[in-house]
Amino acid sequence: MFRNRRAATIENGDLRVTVLEQGGHIAELFDKRTGLSPLWLPPWPSIEPSAYDPARHPEYGGGSDACLLAGIMGHNLCLDIFGGPSPEEAAAGLPAHGEASVTQYEIDGRATELTMRGVLAGAQLQVTRHIELYDRAVRVRESVENLGGCDRPVGWTQHVTLGPPFLQKGATQFRASATQSKVFETAFGPADYLEPGAVFGWPMAPRSDGGFADLRLCTDAPSSSAYTAHLMDPRREHAYFVAFTPAFGLAFGYVWRRADFPWMGIWEENHSRTGTPWNGRTLTRGMEFGVSPMPESRRQTIDRGRLFDVPTYRWIPARTHLDVEYWVVAHGASDIPESLEWPSTSSLERSTVRSARRLPS
Numbered sequence: 001m002f003r004n005r006r007a008a009t010i011e012n013g014d015l016r017v018t019v020l021e022q023g024g025h026i027a028e029l030f031d032k033r034t035g036l037s038p039l040w041l042p043p044w045p046s047i048e049p050s051a052y053d054p055a056r057h058p059e060y061g062g063g064s065d066a067c068l069l070a071g072i073m074g075h076n077l078c079l080d081i082f083g084g085p086s087p088e089e090a091a092a093g094l095p096a097h098g099e100a101s102v103t104q105y106e107i108d109g110r111a112t113e114l115t116m117r118g119v120l121a122g123a124q125l126q127v128t129r130h131i132e133l134y135d136r137a138v139r140v141r142e143s144v145e146n147l148g149g150c151d152r153p154v155g156w157t158q159h160v161t162l163g164p165p166f167l168q169k170g171a172t173q174f175r176a177s178a179t180q181s182k183v184f185e186t187a188f189g190p191a192d193y194l195e196p197g198a199v200f201g202w203p204m205a206p207r208s209d210g211g212f213a214d215l216r217l218c219t220d221a222p223s224s225s226a227y228t229a230h231l232m233d234p235r236r237e238h239a240y241f242v243a244f245t246p247a248f249g250l251a252f253g254y255v256w257r258r259a260d261f262p263w264m265g266i267w268e269e270n271h272s273r274t275g276t277p278w279n280g281r282t283l284t285r286g287m288e289f290g291v292s293p294m295p296e297s298r299r300q301t302i303d304r305g306r307l308f309d310v311p312t313y314r315w316i317p318a319r320t321h322l323d324v325e326y327w328v329v330a331h332g333a334s335d336i337p338e339s340l341e342w343p344s345t346s347s348l349e350r351s352t353v354r355s356a357r358r359l360p361s
Contacts, residue, residue, distance in 0.1 A: 005047075005048060012133045014032055016030040021105055029075075038166035038167070039163065042277070044059070059276050075161070078157040079097075079100035080100075081097060081155045083096070083097065097159065114130075115131075123152070125316070137327055142325070146318055151317045158254070167283060176203075183206070184226075184294065189272050193221070223280075227295065232264055253328070262310055266286065
C-alpha cells in the first residue's frame, strides 16, 4: 500500500520506484541519498479510481477531471487524449486526459524491474510498460497497441508533475532542450500572468503586464497559473528536461527520443485554484512531454493539426503497436557544478543525456 493505494515497488541501493495498480501512475521516484521523491503528491486524500462516485465524493469536484484527481499522483499517462473530453465524450464517461490514468493494470516483476499492462476499453488500446532500474537511472519502455480495426489519431503525453518539498518557490531551476514556444491561447487558470497566445523563444515568456518571465526558475509569486507549449530542439536526437533544487543537492531529469515526443508542456499551479480539491493549497510544476503541444479536446487537437509546422497528434494504425523509450536520471550533489551557474549547455545537461545513452540497448 502507498498512501492508501494498491501499489508495486522496485528498488536498488540508490532509488525506489512505486507504481499504482489503478491508474498506473509512477507515484514515487525516491532518491535514497537525499531522502525524497521530486514527484508531486497531492495534499488531499487519494482513493482508487474504481471507488470514485460523484455523489459520494464531492470533495474531488464535479467535472470530467474529478475521477482523475481522486487518484492522481506523480507521473501519470495521458492517453488517448491530452486535455479534456468533448461534452459527448464526458457524458459517455471519458475522464480528462483519457482512460489510461484511471485503468486497472496488471503488474508483475522482480526486485529491480516490473511490467505493467492495461486495456483502455473505450479507446481499444492496450498499454504495456516495462520499468527497470540501473544505478541512479530508470529506464521505461512503453508500447501502445491499437486493438481496433481502424487507424486511430491519439494524444499521448507523459504528465510528469513535480511538487514540494523538492519544488521550492524562487529556488528550483529548470533546463530543457526547448526552442520555439507558445503560451496557451485562452484563459488557463485563475491567476494567469503570461500573455495569451504569445509566441516566444525558450525560456523568456512574455508577461501580460509587460516584461518577461524566465521559465528556468520556479516562480516566487504568491499565486500564479500558466501553461506554455515548447517544441523540443529538432537538431537533437534526444530531448530532455532537468530540474535542480540547491537545498537538496538533487537534479532530476527525463530524457527521451525527440522523434517519439516532440513537444513539452509546462504547467504551473501556484495556489491559484480555490475549488475542490485544490482549495488554494497546491504548488506544482508539470513538465509534460508528448505528441501534443496543448491540453485540449480531441477535436481541437485534430483541427489544430500542426504548430510550428510540427504535427500535434500521432496516428496508431489498425492492429499495430508503437513503441517508445525514455529515461529518468537522478544526480546527487557531487554531480552538480560548484558554481550552481547553468550555461546554455551545462555539464549537468550533458551528463543527463550521457547517463541515458549508457543504458543497455
